[in-house]
Amino acid sequence: MSFRLTLAAVAMTALAGICLSPLAASAQSAEDAVKARIALMDGFDEHAKVLLASSKAGTADAATAKAAEEISAGLKKLIGLFPAGSGSDKFKSRAKPEIWADFAKFEGYAKDTDAAFVAVAAAAKAGDGAGVTAAFTKAAASCNVCHREYRGPRQQ
Numbered sequence: 001m002s003f004r005l006t007l008a009a010v011a012m013t014a015l016a017g018i019c020l021s022p023l024a025a026s027a028q029s030a031e032d033a034v035k036a037r038i039a040l041m042d043g044f045d046e047h048a049k050v051l052l053a054s055s056k057a058g059t060a061d062a063a064t065a066k067a068a069e070e071i072s073a074g075l076k077k078l079i080g081l082f083p084a085g086s087g088s089d090k091f092k093s094r095a096k097p098e099i100w101a102d103f104a105k106f107e108g109y110a111k112d113t114d115a116a117f118v119a120v121a122a123a124a125k126a127g128d129g130a131g132v133t134a135a136f137t138k139a140a141a142s143c144n145v146c147h148r149e150y151r152g153p154r155q156q
């Protein structure tokens with residue numbers, strides 16, 4: 001009898017595990033996504049420092065092109081790090097709920113910003129210093145446009 005009970009208990013546990021695991025997994029991955037997107041954009045800031053210096057000096061070299069390409073590659077991944085349910089209501093995050101009200105619009109901002117950084121890389125590769133300055137000014141503004149609309153106040 002105790003054997004039968006144990007079997008039943010094992011079956012129940014397995015069932016509970018099957019039912020609960022997708023929920024647990026999605027909560028876990030949302031938290032990971034929050035961390036990953038903040039880390040990714042902290043990296044953008046580092047590359048943007050390189051680009052700001054190039055922009056001021058009108059430098060069009062390989063390091064400038066690489067910094068712009070790193071940001072562009074990151075922007076292609078960024079959208080995938082904003083799964084539904086990963087907003088500031090649930091996590092220590094500055095992501096505003098408006099992101100998920102019209103996700104296509106948010107995605108459009110990421111694509112526009114990506115295109116702006118591709119233009120910075122192109123100017124750098126062409127050896128066009130004035131072009132780097134002009135393109136970076138636009139690209140940096142594009143980061144800010146998205147922040148103004150979709151990034152809330154810093155969390156304590």
Ligand code: HEC
Nearest residue numbers: 041042044045048093094095106109110113143146150151
């Ligand atoms: C499509 C919209 C969008 C674009 C484009 C974008 N960001 Fe962000 N960024 C956000 C959001 C939303 C957050 C808040 C994420 C969070 O806290 O979960 C954020 C957070 C950050 C952070 C993390 C620090 C903090 O807590 O605010 C940095 C740094 C940052 N962005 C820099 C940049 C730079 C530099 C660019 C341009 C290369 C850029 N971002 C482009 C939406 C964007």
